[in-house]
Amino acid sequence: MNRKELEPEKSPGAAFGQRLRSMRDERGWTQDELAERMGYSGTHISAVETGRRSPTPHFAQSVDKAFGTGDQFEREGRAVRNTGLLEGFPEYVPHEKRAAEIRLFELGIIPGLLQTPEYAAAITTGAVKRGAITEQQAEERLTLLAGRRAALERTPAPLVFVVLDESCLKRIVGGHQVMRAQLTKLLEFAELPTTVLQVAPYELGERRAFDLPVHLLTLTDRTNLAYAESAQRGHLVRETTSVVSMLTAYHQLQAEALSQAASVAVIEDLRKGTP
CATH class of the missing domain: 1.10.260.40 (lambda repressor-like DNA-binding domains)
Structure with missing residues (x-):
């Protein structure tokens, strides 16, 4: 056994x-x-x-x-x-580490997998100052995040599709220097052969498919999983009909979002305007 x-x-x-x-x-x-x-x-x-x-x-x-x-x-x-991790997230992470394809949508904040260490540290420091988590819990978050990012470097590398709401780029985290480095990181990510990065502009309005962050995974056996978050908890979804519905919505979002070339141009303009 x-x-x-x-x-x-x-x-x-x-x-x-x-x-x-x-x-x-x-x-x-x-x-x-x-x-x-x-x-x-x-x-x-x-x-x-x-x-x-x-x-x-x-x-x-x-x-x-x-x-x-x-x-x-x-x-x-x-x-x-009593952990700094959202309920349901620890159940998601092992699946992410072995996924063949990862699809992400995020609002207001750069997704963890794409964060620079300085950006991630600024986010957790802010949470500590607000009393949302302890310093020990902040360290737990950063350690887990480093492991998740390292898992992307495996061979073969997973295909990673990311759609960022425009708010992710406009929200200054950690000051202008940290934000400039973070925008540079996004541009480097977009150049990888196994990634697609798109921006969902504010102009999408009601055509934006999601109002909450979404993680969609395709495993090596082609099984699909979904992970969605609210402010209180995260939830891993395995039911085929629910996941297929979320995949459909994600594809619709990709069709409505800016192309990768246009998205890169937006990020480059923002980086140039960052002191």
Whole structure:
């Protein structure tokens, strides 16, 4: 039987999964046997152990009850949820790292995969100053982001399609020097043979297909996944009809957006106008 190697140092969720597996192994229980004691499915246990799902408060309490561990897992579960990452995002990242094609749409901020380290640091610093996250959570975000960017350099490289709302380019983050370097990064990205970069101008108005950021993945087996975010949480979508609908909307957005050549011209003009 194939057992996925766990990396508890990666995140609180990974550490929770490692501890859950270790306690289960000590008792000689299978995932299905533990699941029966907890009122969950074996598939759910597997997903938590491997970090693909976060433990809810009820799940953590059920683990403590099954193992007789007081409130140990409940406390560890709180640590998992007290993270700088949006709920649902850790489940998305492993799929992104092995995707053959990545399609992104973003508003107001440059997507993480295209951010310079300085731009990313400015975003997280702002979140810390607002009290939205702690400094430790900011570091967690930056570490994860660096790993995601590095994954794009794999061979063969994924095809990456990006549509940026014009607001992503007009919002000054980290000051003019940081923004100028970020615009340069976008131009370098557009030159890669495996990328397409487009700008959705304000003039699209109601023809813009999305009002929230969207991530669409095509895996090597041609399976399609979608990840969408609100201010409160992220959600990974696997249902075929929903994903196909989002892919259709994305293609419509690409048709309405500026061509890559026109988009590059817009970015170059903005960079020239940045002090």
